[in-house]
Amino acid sequence: MLRVYEAAVNITSGRPCAESGAMRGHRKFPSTFEGLLQLGEALRGPGGCAWDKSQTTTSLKSLFLEECYEFVEAIDSGSDENIVEEMGDVLFHIGLQLCMAKEKDSFRESDVFSAIVDKMIRRHPHIFGGSKVSSIEDIEKQWSDIKRGENDNKTDLAKNLDNVPKSMPALLRAKAFQDIAAETGFDWEDVDGVLDKVLEEIQEFRQAKTKEDVHAELGDVLFSIVNLARWVGADSEDALRASSERFKGRFKSMLNQSSRDGISFSRLDSDQQNLLWQHAKTEKD
Numbered sequence: 001m002l003r004v005y006e007a008a009v010n011i012t013s014g015r016p017c018a019e020s021g022a023m024r025g026h027r028k029f030p031s032t033f034e035g036l037l038q039l040g041e042a043l044r045g046p047g048g049c050a051w052d053k054s055q056t057t058t059s060l061k062s063l064f065l066e067e068c069y070e071f072v073e074a075i076d077s078g079s080d081e082n083i084v085e086e087m088g089d090v091l092f093h094i095g096l097q098l099c100m101a102k103e104k105d106s107f108r109e110s111d112v113f114s115a116i117v118d119k120m121i122r123r124h125p126h127i128f129g130g131s132k133v134s135s136i137e138d139i140e141k142q143w144s145d146i147k148r149g150e151n152d153n154k155t156d157l158a159k160n161l162d163n164v165p166k167s168m169p170a171l172l173r174a175k176a177f178q179d180i181a182a183e184t185g186f187d188w189e190d191v192d193g194v195l196d197k198v199l200e201e202i203q204e205f206r207q208a209k210t211k212e213d214v215h216a217e218l219g220d221v222l223f224s225i226v227n228l229a230r231w232v233g234a235d236s237e238d239a240l241r242a243s244s245e246r247f248k249g250r251f252k253s254m255l256n257q258s259s260r261d262g263i264s265f266s267r268l269d270s271d272q273q274n275l276l277w278q279h280a281k282t283e284k285d
Contacts, residue, residue: 027042033091040092044100064090071090123147126139144179148160157180161177170222178226195228202221205220250283254279
């Protein structure tokens with residue numbers, strides 16, 4: 001949630017943004033994206049909020065990523081209320097970025113909307129053109145072909161690799177590289193080959209001697225696991241997130257049980273802790 005932003009714009013509790021100008025009188029904004037842009041302009045305009053006015057496209061990057069993760073978490077929660085709130089936070093950041101672009105006369109919202117509409121029409125020729133497809137796989141291949149053709153050099157696969165953002169989460173970035181390689185035919189013939197590669201990388205990790213080798217081989221193990229997820233149609237980020245949540249739930253159960261027993265969990269020996277772990281697995285699963 002927009003904790004920093006909320007703290008900055010609360011004008012009724014003595015927080016940084018003082019009541020003045022456009023914000024006085026609880027000005028109403030339309031419940032539309034245009035209203036969101038008007039809000040951003042008011043916050044960054046005369047009489048607006050010092051915090052919002054101090055922000056730049058760069059300074060908001062980490063906060064925007066945080067909001068995106070919170071939106072994903074809201075989706076996982078299944079709560080429409082949470083989704084509405086977190087989607088609003090993401091949209092507010094988009095609106096604020098547009099406001100800053102307009103201030104510098106870099107581009108306007110119409111440029112953004114026009115670009116994405118044109119791109120989606122171009123990449124859906126089976127809907128808006130004469131392309132024929134017979135499966136989801138055909139659609140995905142068509143999308144990749146069109147996307148690759150939009151580059152300056154349509155055959156420059158190295159450029160496709162360079163276009164994968166370095167700021168992407170590591171698991172997603174690994175999958176992006178694997179997808180590009182697979183498009184060229186550089187891939188395993190079946191999932192058994194992928195599994196064998198995972199076992200091979202684990203064996204090489206076991207044999208690593210130096211700190212540098214351990215680091216490198218661990219990376220190879222993770223990369224091969226991402227490839228396994230890709231082959232079985234699983235999202236490695238979602239799988240790891242779900243596994244982390246299971247661990248959190250089980251470990252909390254262990255802590256709560258030891259607390260109910262009047263024993264500090266850290267004072268239990270390994271056998272006692274493992275017994276609680278097995279009980280927690282049964283309880284949660």
